[in-house]
Amino acid sequence: MKTVGIAGGGQLGRMLADAAHRLGLRVVTLDPESRGPAGQVSDEQIEGDYKDATMIRALAGKSDVLTYEIESVNAEALQQLAVEGFPVHPTPRTLAIIKDKLRQKEFLKEHGIAVAPFCEPQDAESLGYPYVLKARSGGFDGRGNATVADVSALAEALGKIGNVPAYAEGFVRFDKELAVVAARTASGEIRLYPVVETIHKDHICDTVIAPAQVDKKIADKAEHLAHSVLASFEGAGVFAIEMFLSGDEVVVNEVAPRVHNSGHWTIEGAVTSQFEQHIRAITGMPLGDTAMAAPAAVMINILGERNGPAEPKGVEEAEKIPGVKVHIYGKMETRKQRKMGHITAVADTLDQAKGSALKARDIITI
Numbered sequence: 001m002k003t004v005g006i007a008g009g010g011q012l013g014r015m016l017a018d019a020a021h022r023l024g025l026r027v028v029t030l031d032p033e034s035r036g037p038a039g040q041v042s043d044e045q046i047e048g049d050y051k052d053a054t055m056i057r058a059l060a061g062k063s064d065v066l067t068y069e070i071e072s073v074n075a076e077a078l079q080q081l082a083v084e085g086f087p088v089h090p091t092p093r094t095l096a097i098i099k100d101k102l103r104q105k106e107f108l109k110e111h112g113i114a115v116a117p118f119c120e121p122q123d124a125e126s127l128g129y130p131y132v133l134k135a136r137s138g139g140f141d142g143r144g145n146a147t148v149a150d151v152s153a154l155a156e157a158l159g160k161i162g163n164v165p166a167y168a169e170g171f172v173r174f175d176k177e178l179a180v181v182a183a184r185t186a187s188g189e190i191r192l193y194p195v196v197e198t199i200h201k202d203h204i205c206d207t208v209i210a211p212a213q214v215d216k217k218i219a220d221k222a223e224h225l226a227h228s229v230l231a232s233f234e235g236a237g238v239f240a241i242e243m244f245l246s247g248d249e250v251v252v253n254e255v256a257p258r259v260h261n262s263g264h265w266t267i268e269g270a271v272t273s274q275f276e277q278h279i280r281a282i283t284g285m286p287l288g289d290t291a292m293a294a295p296a297a298v299m300i301n302i303l304g305e306r307n308g309p310a311e312p313k314g315v316e317e318a319e320k321i322p323g324v325k326v327h328i329y330g331k332m333e334t335r336k337q338r339k340m341g342h343i344t345a346v347a348d349t350l351d352q353a354k355g356s357a358l359k360a361r362d363i364i365t366i
C-alpha cells in the first residue's frame, strides 16, 4: 500500500489523512505535537519539527510521496530530497517562492498577474497612507500584518509583526474578498472549483460563501486569474488563490501551495473535496469533478472564545439541522481566535444555507 507523508499535523493534515484513507492509502505525519489533529487519525506520526531537515528526511524514509500542509516547513530539505529524485508535491521550488510573500508578489507581477502595489518597506511612503506592512514569511490568520496609518505608526507596526523582515503593500479598499481553489496534476491538467466569497473578521477567515454572489463577468475574471497563477507555478497539488474585488477590478492577494480554509466547504458542497483532489494530484490519479454537489454551501469557522482545555458542546444539536455538518479538529487546547473546527451547511438557496450554518454556529461552544 502506498504511503503519503504529510509535513505538519494540524486540521489540514487531518482532513488530508481522512481523504487519503478513503482512497486506500496509508498516512504518516510529521509534527512536534503528540496526537494533534492529524496525528490522531494517521497510521503513524513522527514527533518532530517539520522545520528540521533530519526529521523531513525521516518522514521521506517512511513515505512514497511527500506533501505539506504548512508553508513554514523546511523548503531546502524538501528541495534536497526532490533533487535526489524523491517525489515532493507541490515542488519545493514553488514552496520557496510562495513562502516568502515578497518573492511571491514579485513572481506574480513578473508573470503578468494583477496584484496590489507593493514595495520594500523603505519605499512605503510612495504607496500613500494607509498601507499594510506584511511579514515576508511565517504570518498566518493576519498575525504577520499591520496597517500603517501615518508615518508615526511605522515603529509600532514593525513591533506588532515582531520586527521581522517585511514588505509594504497598498491598502486595498475592497468590496469583497474572493478565493479560488484549484488543482493541477504533474502532467499539467488544471481544474478549478467555483469562485467563493470569503469574509474575514479581525483578518481571520470567518465565513465562506459558495458560489460567490458576483456577476459572471467578475467570476470569469477571478477564474482567469486563478488559471494564470496555476499555469505560472510548477508542481502538482491543490493551490488556493485569495483575491480582492474592488468595483470590477480583481487582484490577487496571496497564493497558498496547499489545501485552504476557503475550500473546506468542498467536503460536503462539491463532488470531490479539495482534500481528495490534493491526494489525487500528488499520487498521479486523474483529478475529480469540481462541480458543486448542492446549489449553495456556507462554511463558518468555529474559533476559540477562551483559553483552556477544549470542551466541544452542542455538536449533537447542531447536527440535527438539515444540511449541516460539523467538523471538530480534536485540538486539546482552545484559545481565543484559534481555529477549532468548522461548520458547513448545504441547501437549495444561499439564504437557507446561511441560516442553517449560523444556527449551528450559535449552538456550538468549544
Ligand SMILES: Nc1ncnc2c1ncn2[C@@H]1O[C@H](COP(=O)(O)OP(=O)(O)O)[C@@H](O)[C@H]1O
Binding pocket: 116, 132, 134, 139, 140, 141, 142, 143, 144, 145, 169, 170, 171, 172, 173, 177, 200, 203, 204, 242, 253, 254
Ligand atoms: N493590502 C491589503 N489591503 C486591505 N486589506 C488587506 C490587505 N492585505 C491583507 N488584508 C486583509 O487581511 C487579511 C489577511 O491578510 P493576508 O495577507 O491574506 O495574510 P494571511 O497570510 O494571514 O492570510 C486579508 O484576507 C484581508 O482581509
Ligand SMILES: [Mg+2]
Binding pocket: 242, 254
Ligand atoms: Mg490570507
